[in-house]
Every structure is written in C-alpha cells, then in structure tokens.
Amino acid sequence: MAAPLLDKLRAIVGAAHVLGGVELSPYVIDGRTPLAAVFPGSAEEVAAVVAFAAEASVPVVAWGGGTASSVGMPPPRAGVVVVLTRLRAIVEHEPGDLTVTAQAGVTLGELQTALRARGQWLSLDPPDAERATLGGVLAANASGPRRHLYGTARDSLIGVTVVTADSSLVRGGGRVVKNVAGYDLPKLFIGSYGTLGVIVEATLKLRPVPDEERLVGVRFERLKDAGAAARALVGSDLIPSAVDLLDGAAAAALGLDDAPATLVVGFDGLGEQVDWQVTQLAALVAGGGGRGVASLPPSAWSRLARASHNAFGTPAAVMTLSVLPSVVADVMEQGTAAARHRGLVTAWSAHAGVGIVTGAVRADGDRQDPATLAAVLAEWRAAARAGGGHASLTWAPLAVKEALPVWDDAGPAGRIMQRIKAQLDPRNLLNPGRFVAGI
Amino acid sequence: MASMSADRKAALRRELLSIVGTGGVLSDPEELLVYESDGLTLFRALADFVVFPRSVEHVAAVVKLAAREGIPFVARGAGTGLSGGCLPAEGGLVISLMRMNRVLELDYDNQIAVVEPGLVNLHLSWAVGPRGYYYAPDPSSQQACTIGGNIANNSGGPHTLKYGVTVNHVLGLEVVMPDGEIVWLGGRTRDALGFDLAGIFVGSEGTFGIATKIVVRLMRKPQAVKTVLAVFDQVEHASAAVSSIIARGLVPAAVEMIDQLTIQAVEDAFGCGYPRDAAAALLIELDGLETGMEVQASRIVEACRSAGAREVRTAADEAERQLLWKGRKSAFGAYGRVSPAYMVMDGVIPRTKLPYVLSRVNQIVAAHGLRVGNVFHAGDGNLHPNILYDPRKPGEEARVVEAGAEIMKVCAEVGGSISGEHGIGLEKADFMPFIFSAADLTFMQQLKAAFNPRGLCNPGKVFPTKKSCGEAGPVAYRPHAIEAQGLAQRF
Numbered sequence: 001m002a003a004p005l006l007d008k009l010r011a012i013v014g015a016a017h018v019l020g021g022v023e024l025s026p027y028v029i030d031g032r033t034p035l036a037a038v039f040p041g042s043a044e045e046v047a048a049v050v051a052f053a054a055e056a057s058v059p060v061v062a063w064g065g066g067t068a069s070s071v072g073m074p075p076p077r078a079g080v081v082v083v084l085t086r087l088r089a090i091v092e093h094e095p096g097d098l099t100v101t102a103q104a105g106v107t108l109g110e111l112q113t114a115l116r117a118r119g120q121w122l123s124l125d126p127p128d129a130e131r132a133t134l135g136g137v138l139a140a141n142a143s144g145p146r147r148h149l150y151g152t153a154r155d156s157l158i159g160v161t162v163v164t165a166d167s168s169l170v171r172g173g174g175r176v177v178k179n180v181a182g183y184d185l186p187k188l189f190i191g192s193y194g195t196l197g198v199i200v201e202a203t204l205k206l207r208p209v210p211d212e213e214r215l216v217g218v219r220f221e222r223l224k225d226a227g228a229a230a231r232a233l234v235g236s237d238l239i240p241s242a243v244d245l246l247d248g249a250a251a252a253a254l255g256l257d258d259a260p261a262t263l264v265v266g267f268d269g270l271g272e273q274v275d276w277q278v279t280q281l282a283a284l285v286a287g288g289g290g291r292g293v294a295s296l297p298p299s300a301w302s303r304l305a306r307a308s309h310n311a312f313g314t315p316a317a318v319m320t321l322s323v324l325p326s327v328v329a330d331v332m333e334q335g336t337a338a339a340r341h342r343g344l345v346t347a348w349s350a351h352a353g354v355g356i357v358t359g360a361v362r363a364d365g366d367r368q369d370p371a372t373l374a375a376v377l378a379e380w381r382a383a384a385r386a387g388g389g390h391a392s393l394t395w396a397p398l399a400v401k402e403a404l405p406v407w408d409d410a411g412p413a414g415r416i417m418q419r420i421k422a423q424l425d426p427r428n429l430l431n432p433g434r435f436v437a438g439i
Numbered sequence: 440m441a442s443m444s445a446d447r448k449a450a451l452r453r454e455l456l457s458i459v460g461t462g463g464v465l466s467d468p469e470e471l472l473v474y475e476s477d478g479l480t481l482f483r484a485l486a487d488f489v490v491f492p493r494s495v496e497h498v499a500a501v502v503k504l505a506a507r508e509g510i511p512f513v514a515r516g517a518g519t520g521l522s523g524g525c526l527p528a529e530g531g532l533v534i535s536l537m538r539m540n541r542v543l544e545l546d547y548d549n550q551i552a553v554v555e556p557g558l559v560n561l562h563l564s565w566a567v568g569p570r571g572y573y574y575a576p577d578p579s580s581q582q583a584c585t586i587g588g589n590i591a592n593n594s595g596g597p598h599t600l601k602y603g604v605t606v607n608h609v610l611g612l613e614v615v616m617p618d619g620e621i622v623w624l625g626g627r628t629r630d631a632l633g634f635d636l637a638g639i640f641v642g643s644e645g646t647f648g649i650a651t652k653i654v655v656r657l658m659r660k661p662q663a664v665k666t667v668l669a670v671f672d673q674v675e676h677a678s679a680a681v682s683s684i685i686a687r688g689l690v691p692a693a694v695e696m697i698d699q700l701t702i703q704a705v706e707d708a709f710g711c712g713y714p715r716d717a718a719a720a721l722l723i724e725l726d727g728l729e730t731g732m733e734v735q736a737s738r739i740v741e742a743c744r745s746a747g748a749r750e751v752r753t754a755a756d757e758a759e760r761q762l763l764w765k766g767r768k769s770a771f772g773a774y775g776r777v778s779p780a781y782m783v784m785d786g787v788i789p790r791t792k793l794p795y796v797l798s799r800v801n802q803i804v805a806a807h808g809l810r811v812g813n814v815f816h817a818g819d820g821n822l823h824p825n826i827l828y829d830p831r832k833p834g835e836e837a838r839v840v841e842a843g844a845e846i847m848k849v850c851a852e853v854g855g856s857i858s859g860e861h862g863i864g865l866e867k868a869d870f871m872p873f874i875f876s877a878a879d880l881t882f883m884q885q886l887k888a889a890f891n892p893r894g895l896c897n898p899g900k901v902f903p904t905k906k907s908c909g910e911a912g913p914v915a916y917r918p919h920a921i922e923a924q925g926l927a928q929r930f
Contacts, residue, residue: 416622
C-alpha cells in the first residue's frame with residue numbers, strides 16, 4: 001500500500017517534496033504516524049493531492065507550522081499530511097487598501113515583517129509566530145493578547161481560498177473590507193482545523209502600525225483584586241489593546257516577580273495617548289490594591305499568550321476556558337483550588353477582558369495518574385459551563401485524552417456541525433475524527 | 440407557490456391563530472399588501488399569511504406547521520431591506536418579528552446585551568446610552584431597521600470602517616431552525632466551540648433559519664469625537680485623499696463622500712453648510728481619546744490638503760457636527776428635489792480603485808442618458824451610486840436596471856464585490872456569477888442544505904436561478920410605506 005501511494009504522491013508534487021518512513025516523525029500525533037507528508041508547490045497540486053487521497057480513501061491532514069497539531073482527539077486513521085509551507089507568497093499588499101492577500105504557508109512572523117516594512121500589521125498575535133503559518137492560525141483560530149482590542153481571525157479575515165473535499169478550488173468572501181455577497185465562508189473555515197477544506201490563500205484586513213506601544217504590569221496580592229481592576233479598566237474611558245491576568249506561576253514564567261496576581265495591560269497609539277493612559281491606569285488601580293505600574297519589556301508581548309502553558313516546561317495538560325469576563329478571576333481561583341485539592345500544581349493566565357482563560361497543570365514525573373488529572377480537568381470544565389461558557393483541552397498526552405473528551409459538548413449545535421461536515425465532506429476525508437462533535 | 444384552496448387556507452388560518460392568538464395573523468389581501476415588498480419596491484410578492492409571533496415558542500410552532508405542510512416561509516423585520524430579501528418570493532408565510540422587540544438583558548459588567556430580533560437598532564443604543572454604552576453597527580436606516588434584519592444582512596453603516604459590521608458584534612444567537620428545532624449558535628462567551636455557526640448565520644439572508652434571541656457586544660462611547668469636512672474641486676482628488684488617509688496610518692471612525700449633485704440637492708433642501716460649487720466633499724469622523732485628538736485631526740487635514748482639498752474645516756461644536764451629518768444622512772431624501780425617483784446601488788471596490796470606478800460609474804450612467812448622485816462609505820470602498828430617473832418615462836427604469844448591472848460588473852472587474860451591505864436577496868441573485876465560480880456557488884448551496892435541506896426557509900434568494908423570481912418581478916417604482924412617512928431612507 002505505502003509504496004504505490006508514495007509513488008503517486010511523488011508524481012504529483014515531485015519526489016523531493018514527499019516524505020515517508022522515518023522522516024515522518026515530526027508529523028506523528030498521539031502515536032499515530034501518517035502514511036506520508038507532501039509539500040505541494042501550488043494550489044493546483046494541493047487539489048491533485050486531495051483528489052488522489054479521495055480516490056485512495058485516505059484522510060487528508062492540512063499542516064502549517066505544526067504549532068496546533070496536538071489539539072484535538074487522537075487521529076483514528078493514518079492519513080496524508082499536506083504541508084503548506086511551500087505556498088508562502090505574499091500575493092498582494094496594497095497599503096492604500098489596507099488589505100493583504102497571502103498564501104497559507106507564509107509564517108505569521110514573515111508576513112508581519114513584510115507588512116511592518118510598509119507601516120502596517122495584521123492584528124493577530126498568536127504564540128509561536130515564527131513557526132505558525134497564516135493558514136494554521138486561521139484553521140486553529142489562534143489569538144493573542146491584542147485580541148482584547150483588535151479581535152480574532154473572524155474580525156480580520158475577509159477572503160479565503162480553499163481546496164474542498166471534492167478537490168475543487170473554492171473562494172469565499174473577497175478582497176474588499178466590506179462584503180455581504182453570498183455566505184460568509186471565511187467564518188466557516190476559522191477554527192475548523194482543516195475539517196472542511198484546506199486553506200491555500202487568505203485575504204485579511206490590516207491596521208496601521210501605531211506610533212507607540214507599551215506593555216505594563218501591575219502586581220496585586222489577590223487574583224480577585226486584579227480581576228476587579230481589569231473590569232474597572234474595561235469599563236473606563238481607556239482603550240487598552242491588551243488586558244491579561246496572570247497568577248504567580250505564569251508571571252514567573254514571564255520573568256516577572258511572582259506576585260500572587262499580575263494585571264498586564266497593553267496600550268498603543270500616539271505617544272501622548274500611551275503616556276496619558278498609563279498615568280490613568282496607575283490612578284485606577286491605586287485604590288484597589290494594585291502596587292505600582294511597571295513597564296514590561298516588549299519581548300513579553302509574544303510570551304503572554306502561552307504564559308501558563310510555558311510555566312512548567314512541558315505541562316501535564318493545558319485547558320482553555322471561554323467564560324464571561326466577570327468571572328475570570330473566580331474561575332482561576334476555583335481551578336487552582338480544585339487542582340490543589342488533588343495535590344496538583346497549576347499556572348493560570350487569561351485574556352481577562354474577553355474571558356479567555358488558560359490553565360496548565362504541572363507534570364509530576366512518570367507517576368501522574370491520568371484519572372486524577374482528568375477529574376481536575378472535568379471540574380474546570382464544569383466551572384466554565386456553570387458560567388455559560390465551555391472548555392477544551394489545548395494540550396494533553398494521549399492517556400488524558402482517553403480519560404476526558406478533548407472538546408466540550410457542543411449540544412444541539414453539534415448536530416448542525418455534523419450536518420455541515422456531511423454536506424461538505426461526505427466521505428469524511430478531511431482531518432477526520434479529531435474535532436468537536438466527533439467530526 | 441400555486442394559490443391555495445380556500446378550504447386549506449381557512450384551516451391554516453385557524454391553526455396559525457391557535458398558535459399566535461387573536462390579532463396575530465393577517466390574510467386579507469389588502470392587509471397583505473403592506474408586506475409585498477421591502478425598501479426595494481421594484482420587486483413585489485404577496486404572501487398567503489403574515490404571522491406575528493410573540494415568543495420563540497410561537498416561532499417554532501409556526502415553522503413546524505409550515506414544515507409539516509410544505510409551505511415556504513420567510514422572516515421579516517421592519518422591511519427596510521434593499522434587495523428584496525424578505526419577500527415571500529414563492530408565497531406562503533411571512534413571519535414578522537416586530538412583536539418580539541424586547542431588550543431581554545443588559546449585562547454591563549460583561550458588555551453584552553441579549554435582545555429579541557424585532558428590536559429597532561437605534562433603540563438598543565438608546566437603552567444603554569445613559570450608562571455610557573452604545574451598539575456600534577449603525578446602518579443608515581437604524582431608526583427603523585431591526586437587529587434581526589441586521590443579522591440577516593450582516594448590516595454595516597458609516598462607522599463600520601473602524602468598528603466592523605454586524606457579525607463583529609454578535610456573539611451568539613438562539614435560532615429556530617427550518618424544521619422548528621430551537622438551537623443556540625455560539626453563546627455569551629467568545630470563541631464558540633466548534634464551527635462558528637453564529638458567524639456563518641449572520642449574513643445568510645434568512646435562508647438558514649430565524650434568529651429569536653441575539654447576544655450582542657456593547658461598546659463604550661468614545662471620550663471624544665471630531666468631525667472634519669474636506670472640500671474638493673475635483674472628484675479624483677477626494678478619492679485620492681481617502682487612500683492617502685488610510686496609507687498615512689489613520690483609521691477614522693468614518694469617511695463618507697458626497698458628490699456635487701448630492702451636495703446641491705442637500706443644500707437646496709436643508710442648507711447644511713456644504714459648498715454648492717464643490718465637486719465632492721469628504722465627511723471624516725475621528726473618535727477615541729481626548730488626548731491626541733488634535734494631532735490626529737491635523738494629520739487628517741494634512742492628508743486632505745496634500746491630496747488637493749481646497750478647504751478643510753473642523754466642526755466647531757456639536758451643533759455644526761450634527762448639521763454636517765444631517766447633510767450626509769438626509770441625502771437620499773434630498774434627491775426627491777432633483778428627481779421623481781432614484782435607485783440606490785450597492786457595490787464595493789478596493790479603496791485605491793475609487794478614482795477609476797467613480798469615473799466609470801459616471802460614464803455608464805451618462806451612456807444610458809441618466810444622471811447619478813454619489814453618497815457613500817468611501818473609507819470602506821462601499822459605493823452607493825444613486826441613479827436618478829423618472830418612472831413615468833417609458834423604458835427609463837429598464838435603462839436604470841441595465842446601468843446598475845454594468846456598474847456591478849465594473850466592481851467585480853476591479854476585484855470588488857456586488858454588495859457591501861444591502862445583500863443579494865432577489866435583486867442580485869443573477870449577478871452572483873460576476874464574482875463567484877460555479878464551484879463557489881455549489882459549495883454555498885451545500886452549506887445551505889445543512890441548515891435548510893428542504894429549502895422552505897426563504898426560498899428563491901441569494902442564488903441565481905431562472906425561476907427565482909416567481910411572482911416577484913420588477914415593477915414600477917413607488918415609495919415604500921415607511922419611506923413615505925419619512926421614517927427611513929435608502930442608503
């Protein structure tokens with residue numbers, strides 16, 4: 001089976017662009033080694049690979065920088081990994097239009113460097129920008145601290161080109177910033193983890209690079225107080241670009257003093273606007289237990305999104321909770337207590353203004369009991385659900401994935417998702433079995 | 440659909456009344472006439488019934504009945520749409536959401552509101568204004584249009600340049616699916632689990648189901664607002680100023696363009712302080728912090744001057760600011776002074792293509808022996824050419840429709856779109872192939888089938904099909920009822 005498959009793939013993309021055997025180790029997920037990894041050089045080659053995979057009835061797994069490859073249920077079947085990194089062209093950047101069209105495989109870092117050279121940026125700042133590709137960031141709906149002001153991929157993506165399960169090239173949206181012609185297909189592909197199509201190109205709205213940008217930290221004795229300060233900030237006249245909340249372990253990972261709680265706030269704009277806001281922030285936190293406002297190095301920005309994840313080197317598990325902003329500090333405290341109760345150590349960080357909370361559990365050698373871990377994570381999930389939200393594992397070893405569903409229960413909406421999947425990928429070939437609702 | 444037998448109609452009427460109660464069903468032809476068109480009066484279609492549910496349970500029961508009987512149905516808000524999107528193209532039921540107009544919850548701590556679909560857009564901003572909040576999407580019909588209708592069309596407005604369109608402000612929706620099931624898509628928190636169903640539902644023009652509760656974001660009112668009027672002797676210079684502003688790293692809240700014909704109509708009607716001899720004017724609004732506002736305004740002034748503005752003026756006070764906006768917002772009403780009728784077009788182009796496309800629009804309209812006034816969201820590249828005509832002159836309306844199609848083709852040719860905010864509806868269904876391939880359209884049809892497999896929910900819309908018009912075909916212009924009452928304008 002493997003040899004003819006590889007030969008066919010080599011015929012499509014060229015022998016130099018197909019990996020097999022031991023070369024596949026970077027693409028192993030939860031112990032499952034793919035059949036092959038191919039590096040197509042054009043959208044047409046992607047389509048040809050998908051057509052061939054469909055003919056051979058093998059799954060297609062779209063792959064960018066691999067930064068989110070651990071997210072999801074363990075793959076039930078081995079497939080062909082389609083690595084998009086050769087599709088890395090910036091197709092069009094017209095500063096006067098404030099839009100860019102680029103191929104999916106360009107890394108976010110590379111794209112931002114090119115845009116910044118012309119005074120603009122894409123307002124998405126997920127972790128691992130040097131490795132994460134544009135297509136991967138969209139497919140994983142990855143985000144970072146600046147989402148507080150600038151939103152997520154659904155606020156920037158205006159057009160997308162995908163290779164669909166029937167190997168057609170389909171375009172949704174367009175290249176203009178306002179567009180209601182037809183269904184908003186770009187929304188469909190954001191966060192869909194390659195289950196509905198392989199993104200090969202995208203068009204996004206851009207923003208001008210601000211004159212100045214500053215990141216500051218305020219230390220608190222209690223998470224509760226830091227949470228209250230975050231809410232007061234969000235309800236004030238200030239326009240912060242980031243409002244993050246860190247517990248002691250996550251703050252330490254960022255190189256900050258390990259105060260029990262740190263409120264990290266970003267501001268951008270004209271120099272005088274940044275100065276004025278920092279001054280106002282100091283006044284705002286002074287009465288609520290905040291201990292001074294300290295400037296943080298710009299390098300801290302890129303580490304914020306993974307502050308809790310990185311607190312322990314390789315953690316035992318990481319869960320991301322989507323909750324109402326008003327309960328962020330409570331959820332962090334509850335989650336910490338639930339873990340401590342079972343002898344586990346945690347680190348927490350949150351994009352507090354938008355209610356995205358990440359908790360990481362410290363690995364404890366080889367003796368970590370997956371059942372205990374799963375029980376704690378189930379409590380975290382219950383806390384998120386109690387507040388009208390949801391929680392999913394963003395990183396976990398196979399044993400934990402087997403003990404606790406990676407994704408939260410999508411309820412009746414999950415059935416609509418299944419119907420969408422059945423319509424658009426009836427043979428279930430696109431990254432099957434790893435997503436929400438069994439998709 | 441073919442007309443119903445009297446017996447069947449009477450039975451259906453009884454059953455509908457048993458669901459929504461006395462006074463909740465219209466079936467007399469004279470009463471139904473009010474619902475035969477939306478803001479685009481060129482298209483008309485009569486429903487068999489108009490039903491007024493008061494709760495999600497009512498909506499679900501009505502939809503289940505329609506599904507059981509195989510009757511097409513369409514949701515309707517205020518009927519201010521401009522593409523025929525809420526017309527009962529194939530007869531059947533119109534489900535009016537106007538009695539579901541409550542604000543259900545205001546959660547200031549989390550900056551969200553939960554509202555019913557029939558709530559008038561502006562009423563939400565009124566409700567939260569005293570607490571320093573507002574609802575950002577501001578379609579020009581916001582005094583009349585409903586948030587449910589905004590969901591269907593993913594409506595924009597002047598301030599979407601900075602703040603985005605409806606979908607950027609919607610977190611979750613309770614929806615009655617076309618089979619009557621009640622489902623939540625998304626919710627109150629960010630980053631919905633799984634596919635972004637709320638995101639894809641917004642802008643689906645009522646073909647995926649009926650939204651019955653909507654969770655929206657509330658925004659803090661900006662500390663300061665500054666409005667600048669830039670006057671140009673050449674349209675090209677005004678167009679170039681738009682890209683110049685963008686390229687200089689400025690993101691105003693709004694950049695609106697008004698051309699000479701429109702300025703003169705507005706000045707005749709209202710005297711808002713626009714110079715009558717100007718070829719074009721840009722109305723530019725900045726908002727945000729008080730600190731830095733002067734610096735940003737000076738950058739705008741500089742960008743306009745260097746693009747060739749002959750005069751750049753900042754509104755001295757709130758009264759002058761309101762007067763300038765009145766000129767912009769009442770432009771459509773003012774056309775009544777210069778023409779018995781007009782048809783508003785809606786297309787989008789890359790901002791840098793403005794000079795070229797505006798000149799093409801003028802050429803096309805002139806070639807058809809017509810006049811055009813332009814007043815539009817220049818900062819977004821969202822054109823609204825308004826073709827003036829006299830419906831009493833034989834053949835003139837047909838020429839308007841032809842010119843409109845040519846303008847849409849130009850938008851498509853420069854990499855733009857055939858609709859920025861009015862939607863496809865019936866009007867532009869046949870234009871979809873200008874910008875989408877057969878594969879694109881097939882994919883969209885498949886997506887629709889996942890939500891609306893039997894096609895009973897708002898049939899005949901969005902997709903090109905020969906029989907899509909049914910009984911609804913272009914007819915002579917006449918003002919819509921709410922337009923005649925001065926409650927809404929065509930933007």
